[in-house]
Amino acid sequence: MHTQIKDPSATSQSHNSLLFHQAANVIPGGVNSPVRAFGAVGGTPAFIKSGKGAWIIDEDNTQRIDMVCSWGPLILGHAHEEVISKVKYAADNGLSCGAPTQTETLLAEEIRRRVPVCEKVRFVSTGTEATMTAIRLARGYTKRNILIKFSGCYHGHSDGLLGEAGSGIATGALPSSAGVPEDIAGQTIVLPYNDTEALTECFEKRGDDIAGVIVEGAAANMGVIAPLPGFYTSIRQLCTTYGALMIMDEVLTGFRVSPAGWWGLHTRSNEARVAYEENMPGIPQQEDYTPDLFCFGKVVGGGMPLAALGGRSEIMDFLAPLGPVYQAGTLSGNPLSTIAGLTTLRNATDDVYRHIALTSSQLCTYIKEESEKIGLPLHIGQAGSLFSLFFSDKPVTNYKEAKTCDTFRYTPLFWQMFNSHVYLPPSVFEAWFLSSAHKEKELDIICDAIPNALRAAADAQAQ
Numbered sequence: 001m002h003t004q005i006k007d008p009s010a011t012s013q014s015h016n017s018l019l020f021h022q023a024a025n026v027i028p029g030g031v032n033s034p035v036r037a038f039g040a041v042g043g044t045p046a047f048i049k050s051g052k053g054a055w056i057i058d059e060d061n062t063q064r065i066d067m068v069c070s071w072g073p074l075i076l077g078h079a080h081e082e083v084i085s086k087v088k089y090a091a092d093n094g095l096s097c098g099a100p101t102q103t104e105t106l107l108a109e110e111i112r113r114r115v116p117v118c119e120k121v122r123f124v125s126t127g128t129e130a131t132m133t134a135i136r137l138a139r140g141y142t143k144r145n146i147l148i149k150f151s152g153c154y155h156g157h158s159d160g161l162l163g164e165a166g167s168g169i170a171t172g173a174l175p176s177s178a179g180v181p182e183d184i185a186g187q188t189i190v191l192p193y194n195d196t197e198a199l200t201e202c203f204e205k206r207g208d209d210i211a212g213v214i215v216e217g218a219a220a221n222m223g224v225i226a227p228l229p230g231f232y233t234s235i236r237q238l239c240t241t242y243g244a245l246m247i248m249d250e251v252l253t254g255f256r257v258s259p260a261g262w263w264g265l266h267t268r269s270n271e272a273r274v275a276y277e278e279n280m281p282g283i284p285q286q287e288d289y290t291p292d293l294f295c296f297g298k299v300v301g302g303g304m305p306l307a308a309l310g311g312r313s314e315i316m317d318f319l320a321p322l323g324p325v326y327q328a329g330t331l332s333g334n335p336l337s338t339i340a341g342l343t344t345l346r347n348a349t350d351d352v353y354r355h356i357a358l359t360s361s362q363l364c365t366y367i368k369e370e371s372e373k374i375g376l377p378l379h380i381g382q383a384g385s386l387f388s389l390f391f392s393d394k395p396v397t398n399y400k401e402a403k404t405c406d407t408f409r410y411t412p413l414f415w416q417m418f419n420s421h422v423y424l425p426p427s428v429f430e431a432w433f434l435s436s437a438h439k440e441k442e443l444d445i446i447c448d449a450i451p452n453a454l455r456a457a458a459d460a461q462a463q
């Protein structure tokens with residue numbers, strides 16, 4: 001019988017532990033974003049001293065392969081030489097002046113090259129701002145108020161978007177957040193993901209009030225759940241019929257699952273085709289739809305605070321200073337973030353996407369085989385190169401199903417991997433991330449750790 005592994009660093013002597021206590025004295029919960037507190041897996045979070053390539057080193061000098069990659073941005077791994085050197089060069093020329101710089105235009109052009117429907121792009125600093133602004137724009141453009149989102153999809157922490165918002169909220173076992181006025185929450189309708197019937201019914205009842213539908217480019221905040229065939233095409237058709245905007249939130253998937261994000265992979269845009277074989281697990285059946293607005297974050301800033309929204313000029317020009325929808329930001333499009341993003345995208349070549357897709361596919365196949373050997377019920381949710389584990393014998397298609405899996409099995413698996421030098425996301429509802437720096441050596445180490453971790457998960461008992 002395998003005992004459940006606890007965090008060995010959580011002793012009073014460990015630097016991680018001391019630093020966490022020190023932090024908790026001045027920072028609520030000791031962290032600046034809730035999932036970092038390890039609440040879902042217990043124990044003490046590792047305080048990270050440095051990262052290089054696929055590896056991070058914590059304050060106890062333990063090295064681990066990083067499968068969080070800053071929650072997605074680090075598609076080239078930590079401290080990529082060219083990204084760092086360009087950021088250093090930009091820093092030498094001043095951190096920010098709150099005036100236009102050429103790099104902003106170059107980055108906008110790179111985004112438009114990859115996702116041509118983004119004729120115009122506006123930069124902000126976080127994914128939260130990007131979705132918040134896209135929604136305001138959809139409301140300003142349609143002159144309507146109601147927004148539809150799907151349960152388990154996370155779009156950042158602005159007031160109207162916290163209903164059934166997936167990972168961070170699910171980890172705290174909350175349906176939503178306190179502090180959101182009912183009037184604001186009431187402007188958002190939350191429907192089950194992958195449920196075309198519910199969406200159609202909602203449009204039939206409220207179609208004239210609906211400003212937009214926001215959906216993740218493949219859900220990845222309730223575990224990874226790809227859209228069922230036809231779901232996104234139906235969203236597009238319903239939005240067109242009723243005059244609402246389709247907002248594709250590619251903050252997590254954008255420029256990560258393919259050169260043109262989830263949309264590119266799903267529609268087989270020229271830019272995206274390079275990365276995958278047609279029959280690769282995780283590649284969706286081809287569909288043909290074009291969202292009105294896209295939100296980007298994470299990879300687009302290469303690890304720096306940068307996000308963006310983009311769409312057709314006709315809609316984007318509704319933003320100030322040309323249009324009546326206000327949006328601004330002191331540090332929006334600052335030189336350090338834009339050069340980090342531009343250099344990251346320029347280095348995120350076809351080979352990078354192909355490598356990550358292949359590595360992810362090999363790892364998923366191995367995990368599946370090993371779980372079958374020991375009879376552990378496991379479904380791997382895959383969306384392109386993104387994946388996560390659901391402890392269930394059935395495929396998972398929505399948030400309700402994700403929450404009813406054997407989530408308790410993740411904690412021992414997480415710690416077993418942690419103690420085997422593999423840093424996984426500290427929540428079962430988060431995707432596992434790879435980068436171009438995760439090479440054969442790292443894959444071998446991860447695979448060596450998998451069998452014991454799966455056995456620990458299999459031995460876990462519900463509390």
Ligand SMILES: Cc1ncc(COP(=O)(O)O)c(C=O)c1O
Nearest residue numbers: 126127128154155156251252297
């Ligand atoms: C799909 C999606 N949208 C929006 C956000 C919010 O981005 P940020 O944390 O940069 O505000 C996230 C963050 O994880 C996300 O995954």
